[in-house]
Amino acid sequence: MDNNQKPKLAVWKFASCDGCQLTLLNCEDELLAIADKIQIAYFPEATRAxxxxxxxxxxxxxxxxxxxDKERIQKIxxxxxxxxxxxxxxxxxxxQALRNFKDVKEFTSIVYASPEYISTLDTSTPIADHVExxxxxxxxxxxxxxxxxVxxxxxxxxxPNIPSYSVCIECKRRGTPCVMVSQGEPCLGPVTQAGCGAICPFYNRGCYSCFGPKETPNERSLSRQFVKMGYTNEDLVRAYRMFNAQSDSFRKESEYYEE
Amino acid sequence: MARLDVGSQVIIQREHFGELLEALQKKSYKTIGPTLREKAIVYEEIESVNQLPVGWTEKQEKGKYRLVERSDGALFGYNVGPQSWKSYLSPPEVKLWSARKTENGFEVEEKSDEMPQYAFIGVRPCDLSAINILDRVFLDDEYQDNVYGERRKGLFIVAVNCTEAGNTCFCSSMGTGPRSREGYDLAITEIIDGVDHFFVTDVGTENGAAVLEEVTWEKAGDSAVEAAEERINEAADSMGRDLDTDRLRDLLFNNFEHPQWHDVAERCLSCANCTMVCPTCFCHTVEEVTDLEGDHAERWRIWDSCFTLGYSYIHGGSVRKSTLSRYRQWMTHKLASWHDQFGTSGCVGCGRCITWCPVGIDITEETAAIRKSGKVPEEKVDQPQP
Structure with missing residues (x-):
């Protein structure tokens, strides 16, 4: 297909590790099919054009x-x-949203020789907080x-067929016995959105919630179960403050156990 | 050996039990049975007796399952694990059909995959009842479900009567166990007594009798049959849970606004584990996938659950937004409206939903709580039996 007739794709980077953009490059075989259907118009990680x-x-x-970045996302x-x-x-x-629970100025004063050159916000927030x-x-x-x-x-x-239900459903579909019930592993799967294919429980580890809260999550009930299993309030705060610490329900749950 | 009659009872010694698997495999059955994987007993393809969880049992309680070794070398010395046989009869993910784009439209591609002919080894009486219930759901109607029907058609069932009840078991309450009543080709009761280790075997069908022609068996003496009866009765008397089914259907219908629903909703994770492990929960959804070129499409059927928001999504949104409404829907369907829909309870008392709930919600406790303070229907007439 002529490039001019294809839909134009842009890939933008904000504060991140680039891992998700790499996922696009890792598509390898499918990437050719994508390039055939879509004009890759802006993707600095892949091309300077x-x-x-x-x-x-x-x-x-x-x-x-x-x-x-707050300005840049508006233009995008x-x-x-x-x-x-x-x-x-x-x-x-x-x-990086862990900063939201701490004083960023304190960090910059410790980390950088000349913290006055650092221009940063007090918080790390999702894109949807800024634009539609x-x-x-x-x-x-x-x-x-x-x-x-997608x-x-x-x-x-x-x-798109992207479910918002729990990781548990993926575990059960692939026949993985529940690691929380059968091994006593603390697992965030019951409050976490599916999508990864339940990788960690398959390898006998509890879910770390890389995909964040599922639809209608009930963290408090799961937390109480963790406490019954012997985990401390500090453990709970750490469990909810990982990759999705700023997610509304995870943030509230970690704050509850911090107090 | 001579062909046995349906209804006869024989003994298979432990050292000859492997012949049963071999006989089934010789008849081209794919033998699926319990085996150890990770820290649980699951159902997988097994080729020999050694792959059974020999000398293992488990301890089950609310939200907890732990494997424990046992010293008697029992082949079936445990109850039910995290999976049920529905994984094979109505698999979690099945491709229904695929199509390719043509110049004038599309063309449905021929299905090529041959259906495996399964032999299930070690089906517990509760699970046997569950298969009977699924038969009714999927096949006993004008419109039959091919996915289930094709897998069910050639199925050979070796049932195992329970001689020990688990802590979350309540099949006695539901009238589904611990003895297999119908629907098996062979039903065995494992007896270990000192150095004696054998299986009292009931012949349920002509197929079962035909398979036994390839297996070394001996006549069952009265004492062996009595021993089997005794063990099964012991299991019946030692259920870890019980569920009072008296007027249960109307009890739930009469208590839609009971405060206990709020109480359980506060604990329920809406994670869907209970429905995934339930041997009779059959719900699934259908998804279409396309390739990037847009000239190949597939339709898949995958397990779904009434605990997801998407399940009750109709035009404009989900009907059951709250966890309360979803838990109530599940339990009321399972224990009450199932009677109206399929003529039995949807619960077989296997206890999986209790053990495998990460926060240990117990369907027998929730029901008892509603009965304790709810509006109990007075009339005893016309109540369905479990």
């Missing part, structure tokens, strides 16, 4: 942590017909299969 906006589809990775939104955020940073503020987002793809990093599904759904103008 830049095609001017506006863009039909923008994939946004990373969270908002600087005054400049204006230039994008469809804006999809990818990964825990973009959808919930990421692991059309779809959020969870995960740290996102799943390749889910990314392809791109696919966009191409054919249909709703």
């Amino acid at each position: 830049v095609v001017e906006g506006p863009y039909d589809l923008s994939l946004v990775e990373g969270s908002i942590t600087t005054p400049e 939104r204006e230039e994008s017909n469809f804006l999809i955020t990818i990964g825990a940073c973009a959808t919930s503020g990421g692991i 987002v059309d779809f959020e793809l969870r995960g740290c990093p996102i799943s390749k299969a889910q990314l392809l599904e 791109v696919n759904a966009f191409l054919f103008n249909r709703r």
Whole structure:
């Protein structure tokens, strides 16, 4: 297909580790099919060639942590017909949102020789706190299969098959015995959104909630069970403050056990 | 050996039990049975007796399951694990059909995969009842379900009567165990007494009798049959749980607004584990996938649960938004409206939903709490039996 007839894709980076963009590059075989259907117009991690906006589809990775980025995302939104955020940073503020619970100035004064050169916000926040987002793809990093599904759904103008229910359903579908019940592993799977294919329980580990809270999560009930299993309030705070610490329900739960 | 009659009882010694698996495999059955994986007993393809969880049992309680070794070398010295046989009869993910784009439209591709012919080894009486219930759900209707039907058609069932009840078991309450009543090809009762180790075997079908032609058996003496009866009765008397089914259907219908629903909703994770492990929960959804080129599409059927928001999504949103409404829907369907829909209870008393709930919600306790302070229906007439 002629490049000019294809929808234009842009991939944007904010505060993040690049892992989610790499997921797109890791598509390998499918990448050729994507390039056949979509014009990769802006994707600095893949190519220096830049095609001017506006863009039909923008994939946004990373969270908002600087005054400049707060401005930049507004411009990207204006230039994008469809804006999809990818990964825990973009959808919930990421692991860097741990700063939200502390004093950032204290950090910069300890870490940097000349902290006055550092221009940063007090918080790390998800993209949806700043602009309207059309779809959020969870995960740290996102799943390749889910990314392809979202791109696919966009191409054919249909709703993506991205469930918001628990990781438990994925465990059961692949026949993994519950690690919490059978091994006493603390597992965040019952409050975490599916999408990873329940990797950690398959390898006898509890879920760390890379994909963040599921629909209608009940953290308090799960926390009480962790306490019964012998875990401390401090353990609970750490469990909820990982990749999705700023997610509304996880943040509230960690704050409850911090007090 | 001579062909046995349906209804006869024989003994298979422990050292000859392997012949049963071999006989089934010789008849091209894929033998699925209990085996150890990770820290649980699951159902997988097994080729020999050694793959059974020999000398293992488990301790089950609310939200907790632990494997424990036992000293008697029993082959079936445990109850039910995290999976049920529905994993094989209505698999978690099945491709229904696929299609390819053509110049004038699309063309449905021929299905090529051959259906495996399963022999289930070690089906507990509760699970046997569950298969009977699924038969009714999937097949006993004008419209039959092919996914289930194709797998069920050639199924050979070796049931195992329970001689020990688990702590979360309540099949006695539901009238489904601990003895297999119907629906098996062979039903065995494992007896270990000092150096004696054998299986009292009931022949349930002609197929069962035909398989036994390839297996070394001996006549069952009265003492062996009595020993089996005794062990099964002991199991019946030692159920870890019980569920009072008296007027249960109307009890639940009469108590839609009972405060206990709020109480359980506060604990329920809506994670769907109970429905996934339940041997009779059959709900699934259908998803379409396309490839990036857009010329190949597939339709998949995958397990779903009434505990998800998507399950009750109709135009404009989900009907059952609250966890309260979802738990109530599940339990009321299982124990009450199932009677109206399929003519039995949907619960077989296997206790999986109790053991495998990460926070240990117990369906027998929730029901008892509603009975204790709820509006109990007075009339005893026309109540369905469990």
